[in-house]
Amino acid sequence: MTPGDTPQRGRREPFTLADEVIRPGTKAKLELPIARLMSGTPVALPVLVLHGRTEGPTMWITAAVHGDELCGVEIIRRVLEVLDPRSMCGTVIAVPIANVHGFNTGDRYLPDRRDLNRSFPGSLRGSLSSRIAHLMMTEVIARCSVGLDLHTGSDHRVNLPQIRADLEDPDTLDLARTFGAPIAIHSRTRDGSLRQAATEAGSTVLLYEAGEADRFDEYAIAAGTAGVLRVLARVGIRPVDPVPPPGVRFSRTTKWVRASRSGILHLDAVLGDEITAGERLATIHDPFGKRLGTVAARTGGMIIGHTQRPLVNRGDAIVHIAELEPSDVLFRDSPTS
Secondary structure (H helix, E strand, O other): OOOOOOOOOOOOOOEEEOOEEEOOOEEEEEEEEEEEOOOOOEEEEEEEEEEOOEEEEEEEEEEOOOOOOOHHHHHHHHHHHHOOOOOOEEEEEEEOOOOHHHHHHOOOOOOOOOOHHHOOOOOOOOOHHHHHHHHHHHHOHHHOOEEEEEEOOOOOEEEEEEEEEOOOOHHHHHHHHHHOOOEEEEOOOOOOOHHHHHHHOOOEEEEEEEEOOOOOOHHHHHHHHHHHHHHHHHOOOOOOOOOOOOOOEEEEEEEEEEOOOOEEEEEOOOOOOEEOOOOEEEEEEOOOOOEEEEEEOOOOEEEEEEEOOOEEOOOOEEEEEEEEOOOOHHHHOOOOO
């Protein structure tokens, strides 16, 4: 179903996932077996299915593909608190913790140090990360036409709420506008990523980035929750349209500004600020208080991320800037749209 289509009314068939039968108008909590720990303790992928009473699209929402990214877990909790399968159209499949091993240990990666978001579409007989990716693809992603993948910043970096997606695809651009994050960035897919595999499987996919790892960021969580609910309404799953989205800025190019010296960083940059080329972003001092230098923007744009670490080495990435398009006209007039 494309965004804006009207779902067909009428009694639905039950939804089956991993041999569990979910009747129309109900929800189910499932645990899909992954493997066992070395102690013999079983590990399972938590999945929640909300199966609406009337026909509509099937949509997936994932979080914690990296185990230390917690904001998406809370976003899914808040979204599911609002959704009622008795008044829904279609089906929602939520995976609040995709990387269960990393979540339990506070680690971005899996025990074999592999990145789950570089392991898709996975393999039934591959590494642990490849097997989890295969399980998600076959049981969740392949069943859906629309998907939202929720992430946060990494490596002690914080991100402004933002959408990363193929904005040259008309349906994806429509959902990016609907989500209503402060900025949407045209981004190619990376090999092995969930977004790439899901796109190739036929889903329209948005990746949401906001906040930082190991922390709850209320601004990131609130913006993400509102955005997910707007997308659910746009594709026809929610019966009532929520508050219209705010204006969205668009970007094709982002650049990191790097530390000019090693020392103690004092940031002037603020997430969401629009800056001009040459504007001061930070100063760097030594431990005795002597100013060693300043860091200035080489290009104008919007600040979409920055480091949270006050100690930097020369060359460290400290401020992330998105160069702004004057409007989204370049995406609307794209040859692929």
